[in-house]
Structures are given as C-alpha cells and as structure tokens.
Amino acid sequence: MAEGKKTPTPAVTANPWRRLRAYTDARIGLGRAGVSLPTSELLAFQLAHAQARDAVHLALDMTTLCEQLERISGRAPLRLHSRAVDRVTYLQRPDLGRCLDEDSRSRLHMPEASAASPVDLAVVVADGLSSFAVQNNTGPFLEAFLSQLDASGETWSLAPITVVEQARVAVGDEIGDLLNARAVLVLVGERPGLSSPDSLGLYLTWAPAPGRTDAERNCISNIRPAGLDVREASRRALYLLQEARRLKISGVSLKDRSETPVLECVTGPGNFLTG
Amino acid sequence: MGKAYRYTLGQRVYRFEGLADLMARATPARSGDRLAGVMARSAEERVVAQMALAEVPLKSFLNEALIPYEADEITRLILDDHQLSAFDPIAHLTVGDFRNWLLSDDATPEMLTALRPGLTPEMVAAVSKLMRNQDLILVAKKCRVETAFRSSIGQPGRLSTRLQPNHPTDDVTGIAASILDGLLYGNGDAVIGINPATDNVSQSVRLLNLVDDVIREYAIPTQSCVLTHVTNTLEAMEQGAPVDLVFQSIGGTEATNRSFGVDLAVLREARDAALSLKRGTLGDNVMYFETGQGSALSADAHHGLDQQTCEARAYAVARKFEPLLVNTVVGFIGPEYLFDGKEIIRAGLEDHFCGKLLGLPMGCDICYTNHAEADQNDMDNLLTLLGVAGCNFIMGIPGSDDIMLNYQTTSFHDALYVRQVLGLKPAPEFERWLVDMQIIQSETGRLMAYVPERFATALKRLPSSGTGVGHG
Numbered sequence: 228m229a230e231g232k233k234t235p236t237p238a239v240t241a242n243p244w245r246r247l248r249a250y251t252d253a254r255i256g257l258g259r260a261g262v263s264l265p266t267s268e269l270l271a272f273q274l275a276h277a278q279a280r281d282a283v284h285l286a287l288d289m290t291t292l293c294e295q296l297e298r299i300s301g302r303a304p305l306r307l308h309s310r311a312v313d314r315v316t317y318l319q320r321p322d323l324g325r326c327l328d329e330d331s332r333s334r335l336h337m338p339e340a341s342a343a344s345p346v347d348l349a350v351v352v353a354d355g356l357s358s359f360a361v362q363n364n365t366g367p368f369l370e371a372f373l374s375q376l377d378a379s380g381e382t383w384s385l386a387p388i389t390v391v392e393q394a395r396v397a398v399g400d401e402i403g404d405l406l407n408a409r410a411v412l413v414l415v416g417e418r419p420g421l422s423s424p425d426s427l428g429l430y431l432t433w434a435p436a437p438g439r440t441d442a443e444r445n446c447i448s449n450i451r452p453a454g455l456d457v458r459e460a461s462r463r464a465l466y467l468l469q470e471a472r473r474l475k476i477s478g479v480s481l482k483d484r485s486e487t488p489v490l491e492c493v494t495g496p497g498n499f500l501t502g
Numbered sequence: 503m504g505k506a507y508r509y510t511l512g513q514r515v516y517r518f519e520g521l522a523d524l525m526a527r528a529t530p531a532r533s534g535d536r537l538a539g540v541m542a543r544s545a546e547e548r549v550v551a552q553m554a555l556a557e558v559p560l561k562s563f564l565n566e567a568l569i570p571y572e573a574d575e576i577t578r579l580i581l582d583d584h585q586l587s588a589f590d591p592i593a594h595l596t597v598g599d600f601r602n603w604l605l606s607d608d609a610t611p612e613m614l615t616a617l618r619p620g621l622t623p624e625m626v627a628a629v630s631k632l633m634r635n636q637d638l639i640l641v642a643k644k645c646r647v648e649t650a651f652r653s654s655i656g657q658p659g660r661l662s663t664r665l666q667p668n669h670p671t672d673d674v675t676g677i678a679a680s681i682l683d684g685l686l687y688g689n690g691d692a693v694i695g696i697n698p699a700t701d702n703v704s705q706s707v708r709l710l711n712l713v714d715d716v717i718r719e720y721a722i723p724t725q726s727c728v729l730t731h732v733t734n735t736l737e738a739m740e741q742g743a744p745v746d747l748v749f750q751s752i753g754g755t756e757a758t759n760r761s762f763g764v765d766l767a768v769l770r771e772a773r774d775a776a777l778s779l780k781r782g783t784l785g786d787n788v789m790y791f792e793t794g795q796g797s798a799l800s801a802d803a804h805h806g807l808d809q810q811t812c813e814a815r816a817y818a819v820a821r822k823f824e825p826l827l828v829n830t831v832v833g834f835i836g837p838e839y840l841f842d843g844k845e846i847i848r849a850g851l852e853d854h855f856c857g858k859l860l861g862l863p864m865g866c867d868i869c870y871t872n873h874a875e876a877d878q879n880d881m882d883n884l885l886t887l888l889g890v891a892g893c894n895f896i897m898g899i900p901g902s903d904d905i906m907l908n909y910q911t912t913s914f915h916d917a918l919y920v921r922q923v924l925g926l927k928p929a930p931e932f933e934r935w936l937v938d939m940q941i942i943q944s945e946t947g948r949l950m951a952y953v954p955e956r957f958a959t960a961l962k963r964l965p966s967s968g969t970g971v972g973h974g
Contacts, residue, residue, distance in 0.1 A: 246964075250679055252670075254902070261922075262922055268901065275903075279872035321537075321838055420872070422905060500678050500716050501715045
C-alpha cells in the first residue's frame with residue numbers, strides 16, 4: 228500500500244491507529260474525506276481491483292510460456308484447449324472447462340502417448356482464473372520441482388507437459404487418463420484476491436480418470452513470491468507425490484504431514500483492546 | 503410432476519411442464535439457471551411464462567408441491583406450518599392480483615405482518631418474478647421486521663452493520679485491529695462476526711472469548727458470533743464458551759442442507775442450547791443464518807427448481823427459528839450463478855423482498871468476486887437501493903477487502919455513506935453507546951475528529967513505533 232506518499236489535505240481526517248497495519252494486511256486506518264475514502268485510498272483500491280481483473284481476463288501468452296517450459300523440461304509442451312471456447316463461456320460453464328475439446332483429445336491419442344507405455348507422472352498447466360499466476364510462477368516452480376525430482380534419486384517417468392487454455396482443475400483427470408499416467412499434477416491459476424492476483428494452485432490426483440472428485444485430490448495453494456515460495460511448494464509436492472505412489476491414493480486420506488505446524492496465532496501484542 | 507400449463511400468444515401455444523418449470527422460465531435471466539438448464543429459452547418465452555404465472559391462483563401453491571412432500575423436510579415444514587386463517591384475505595387472488603394488492607394502499611405494514619403465516623416461500627418467489635426492481639423496493643419498505651438480543655435491529659430509520667474482522671490466520675492482534683477500526687467508524691451494531699480461517703472447535707472458542715472480552719470491556723450493546731459449523735458451536739456451548747448467536751449456512755431443500763451437514767433437528771437443538779444460556783438482554787433472537795442463490799444447484803440438490811425459488815424456500819427454514827439476522831450473501835458464489843452486476847443487484851433485491859415479506863430480519867452481504875463482471879459501482883448501486891428498501895443490516899469490513907475470504911463487500915465507510923445520504927442511524931442502543939464513548943457527536947451523529955479516550959488508552963498498550971512485522 229502507498230502509505231503517506233502525500234501530506235494529507237485538510238479535507239482528509241487521518242486515523243492515528245493506521246500504525247496497526249504492522250499487524251494486519253486489512254485496509255484499516257484509511258482515513259476519511261467526510262465519511263468517504265480519501266482519493267489516494269480510492270485509487271489504491273481501484274488499482275488492486277484492476278490487477279485482479281486483468282489476471283482473470285488477459286489471455287495467457289502461450290508462445291512465451293511454452294518456450295520457457297521447453298527450456299526447463301527439454302521437451303516441447305503439448306498445447307491443448309478445453310471445450311469452453313472463450314473466457315465468457317469459461318466463467319459461466321464450469322462443466323466445459325473440465326473437458327478437452329475434440330481436437331485436443333485426438334492429439335493426445337497419438338501413438339507417442341499410447342496405452343502401451345504407462346508413465347509415472349503427467350504435469351498439466353491450466354490457465355484457470357489467473358493468467359498472471361501461470362505466466363509468472365509456473366516456470367520457476369517447475370524448475371525447482373524437476374530438479375528436486377532429479378535429486379530424489381528415484382525413477383520418475385514423465386509424460387510431455389501439457390498446457391491447456393480455458394481449463395479447470397478436473398481437466399487433468401481426462402489428460403492423465405489419455406496419457407496413461409499413474410498420477411497427475413495440475414498447476415492452475417487460482418481465483419485472484421484483491422491483494423493476491425498471482426496465486427498459483429497445485430492439485431495432485433493419483434490414478435486420474437474422468438469422474439474423480441475434489442475429495443480425491445491434494446492441494447497446495449497460494450504459490451507466489453509474496454506467499455508460498457516455489458522451493459517450499461515443490462518440496463511439499465514431491466512429498467505428496469512420493470506418499471501417493473507408496474500408498475496408491477490421493478485426497479483426504481493422504482495427509483500432508485510435511486507442513487510446518489501452525490503455532491498459536493499471535494504475531495503482535497495480542498488483544499490490546501482489553502489489555 | 504403436476505399438470506402442464508399452457509399459454510397462447512398469437513398463433514403459438516407455449517407449454518410449461520408443471521409449476522416448477524413455469525416458475526423457472528418466468529425468472530429474470532441469470533447464469534445459474536442457464537447452467538441448470540431451466541432458464542427461459544428466449545426472451546419471449548420468459549414474458550409468456552410470467553403472463554401464465556400471473557394467472558395461477560395462489561391456492562395452487564398449497565396443492566402442488568414443487569418438491570414432493572414425502573421427499574423433502576423443507577416442503578413438509580412449509581405445508582405443515584401454513585395457516586389457512588392468515589391466508590384467507592388473499593386466498594382468492596392469482597399471482598398477478600397478489601402483485602397489485604401488495605403495491606396497493608390496502609397492504610399496510612400491519613396487514614403484511616398478519617399475512618406472514620399464510621404465505622409460502624413459493625407464493626412469494628412467484629410474485630417477485632413479476633415485479634420490477636422498484637416494486638421489490640416499495641413492498642419491502644412496507645414490511646417491518648424487528649429483532650433483538652443486546653441491540654434492537656430493524657427499527658424504521660435504522661441501518662445496522664455486521665463488523666467482519668476476518669484475518670487469514672486468525673491472528674489475534676490483526677482481528678483486534680480490525681474490530682477497533684470498525685467501532686471507531688460506528689460499525690458493529692448487528693454483530694461482531696468472524697469467519698474463522700481454521701474451522702474447528704478450539705479455534706472457535708478462542709475467537710468467541712476474544713470478542714466477548716471486547717464486548718464486556720467496553721459494554722458494547724452488540725453480540726458476537728463465530729461463523730463456524732453449527733455442530734462446532736454446540737460443542738463450544740457444552741464447553742462453556744460465551745456463545746451469543748448460533749451461525750449456520752442454510753439452503754431451501756433438504757438435500758442442500760444435508761450437503762451443509764445440517765437438518766432441522768440439529769438447528770432446533772442448537773437454538774435451544776443458545777436460548778438456555780440467556781445471554782440476550784433485550785430479546786432472545788439467537789440465530790444468525792446465511793443464504794444465497796445458487797447453493798442448491800452447487801450441491802446438485804435443486805430438484806430442477808430455479809435458484810431464486812430455492813433461495814426463498816431457505817427462508818422457511820430461517821423463520822422457523824426466529825433469527826436475529828438473516829444474511830443473503832449475494833455475490834460471493836461467483837459468475838456461474840450470478841454473472842454480473844445486473845444479476846447480482848436483481849438477486850439482492852429479490853432476496854431482501856422475499857425474506858422481508860416472509861417476516862425475516864433481512865440483511866445483505868453486498869459483494870462480488872474478482873471473476874464476476876462487477877465492481878464497486880455496482881455495489882454502490884445495490885447498497886443505495888437496499889438502503890431505500892429498508893434493509894436491516896449490511897456488512898462492514900476495512901476498505902471493502904476481505905483478506906481471508908478473498909472477495910469484496912461493503913466497507914465501514916460505505917455504511918456511513920448510506921446512513922448519511924438516507925438519514926439512517928445505527929441501532930438505538932448502539933447509537934447511545936457511540937455518543938457515550940465519544941465516537942460520534944450527539945447532535946449531528948458525525949464522527950469525532952480525534953481518537954476517543956478509551957481507545958487512545960488501548961493504543962498506548964502497543965509498542966510505540968508499531969514496527970512489528972512490516973506488512974505495510
């Protein structure tokens with residue numbers, strides 16, 4: 228937040244308790260012009276909303292992303308599209324965003340991905356609700372993840388990376404099934420918050436097939452520079468993947484014990500209102 | 503399925519497969535009904551359905567259950583509790599006549615109050631589908647619904663707010679900071695209500711104690727609520743936690759409620775437990791319900807009904823338990839159900855009207871998500887319209903930004919805006935408290951320019967530089 232950039236005009240009543248923002252990201256102590264937001268706060272909000280809107284509506288730059296993923300993985304990704312033809316359809320028809328269009332399906336039926344050779348893992352990149360998240364955070368995450376996978380000393384055969392436009396998480400079920408993958412890892416742009424337009428989510432599903440429910444997936448959320456960093460996210464993803472392969476399950480019955488335990492949530496002086 | 507309805511327009515005969523189908527096709531357009539496949543197939547079909555619906559006698563709703571009596575406990579609740587004697591003054595009317603009557607001077611606030619036990623949610627939903635936004639506002643304004651716990655909510659000329667101090671990790675300092683901000687902006691007279699980030703019993707108890715401590719320390723005429731599952735609140739009460747209000751999300755079909763993990767029996771049990779605590783000083787309305795169009799479809803529990811009719815049926819559940827507050831969370835669910843500002847505004851006015859006509863203390867979470875085609879201007883419009891319509895309460899949150907739930911709702915400033923332009927005041931007990939605490943001036947009701955003494959003292963407890971962890 229832009230704090231104290233300008234000297235307050237006499238029409239604005241400042242709030243001395245603004246210093247409590249050291250303890251919360253909530254927009255407290257904004258001050259007021261009459262009873263309304265001061266101009267600077269109004270515009271700060273509008274900017275945050277504009278960035279969140281752009282994250283939803285600006286299309287993914289597929290060329291740049293695919294070049295980056297090819298550099299990282301050493302293999303050109305497969306470009307796919309869901310049955311939602313455009314963003315307006317995507318937003319209103321969650322069912323269409325969960326399925327591949329005919330053209331994409333036929334491309335995955337190629338001999339390269341035939342049933343003869345099962346693979347351990349398919350990585351699916353889906354634009355979801357934030358192209359920012361995917362554009363900015365997928366490359367760094369996969370770089371960290373693939374190197375940790377390498378360093379694990381285990382054998383993991385990988386399907387070619389797929390990048391899907393106008394896609395929701397469940398599209399990974401169909402792709403994993405067509406690629407004959409034992410597990411699928413879907414990287415997806417999450418619903419953007421006002422202060423977090425670039426949040427990437429990660430969903431792991433063991434034995435992907437159409438019809439899997441959300442209860443059968445494990446999720447790692449809020450992967451972004453100001454949230455969960457890519458090295459920690461990929462450490463957790465690798466842990467979940469190893470556990471899923473060992474137990475042959477994913478979802479609610481596969482607990483993520485890799486998380487740092489959350490301690491008593493008091494970062495500051497506590498309830499200062501009652502002393 | 504009941505009998506088919508037919509309507510002839512020129513050469514063309516339109517056919518509707520029963521009352522549920524007719525209601526759905528008559529509903530103003532929204533994305534959730536399109537997703538469910540129950541929306542009118544053309545603009546003309548929608549108006550024809552409205553014309554056919556206008557001719558349906560209100561009595562039909564007592565004979566043709568939209569969801570079978572045997573299959574759904576909400577249908578049983580609606581029909582078993584219906585009072586023919588209260589229905590009698592309008593028993594001869596069609597849906598179209600009913601709209602005319604509601605708008606007429608015959609429908610006084612007293613008449614509308616007496617009518618409530620004679621109305622079913624389906625009658626109310628049906629008439630709302632024929633009404634323009636101004637009709638929904640005019641009739642809702644005539645409905646008076648007052649409730650009380652430690653403050654009185656819903657008196658004419660008053661607009662209350664829920665102070666919503668959510669924090670992504672339930673951090674105590676962060677929550678206390680947002681509570682202070684809200685109180686100093688004159689918010690919080692409906693409830694201080696936290697959505698916990700971690701949804702379990704021990705966390706709820708911690709948060710209940712936090713808010714209760716603040717309410718007692720400053721003798722605030724308001725009530726607390728932690729918006730956790732009803733079974734968690736029941737357990738918290740067993741542990742002796744200071745529970746003022748029991749919260750629960752509810753829907754309009756038995757299957758929707760099952761997807762929320764509740765039924766009428768557990769709501770009754772929780773209400774009885776809260777009543778036995780006798781913590782209310784002015785009244786014993788101990789329930790806080792949240793609803794919202796689309797929840798039934800989202801749970802695949804809509805039985806082919808349109809989402810607005812499902813929503814109205816949720817109000818039958820709410821009124822059974824005499825709540826202090828009912829909040830329709832209108833734009834939270836996303837564009838799959840309400841696509842844009844126009845659909846959100848319409849839904850907010852419908853829900854407020856239907857709830858009020860059925861006798862509920864309706865408030866509205868005037869809100870949107872970032873993937874909906876909506877912005878602050880749309881919220882300003884709905885806020886102003888609901889203020890005119892006599893809405894009991896709205897949300898109040900720092901700078902409209904819920905940093906835990908990641909959506910935008912009305913701010914503390916927004917509440918002051920609508921109070922100022924419409925000459926509305928907070929709940930009377932809370933207004934007196936604001937004056938006593940020197941938060942507002944007694945003559946003008948305007949905010950003071952300085953920090954009131956009690957709160958300045960509290961702020962002195964903080965490290966002087968306020969350096970802490972640099973979020974700012």
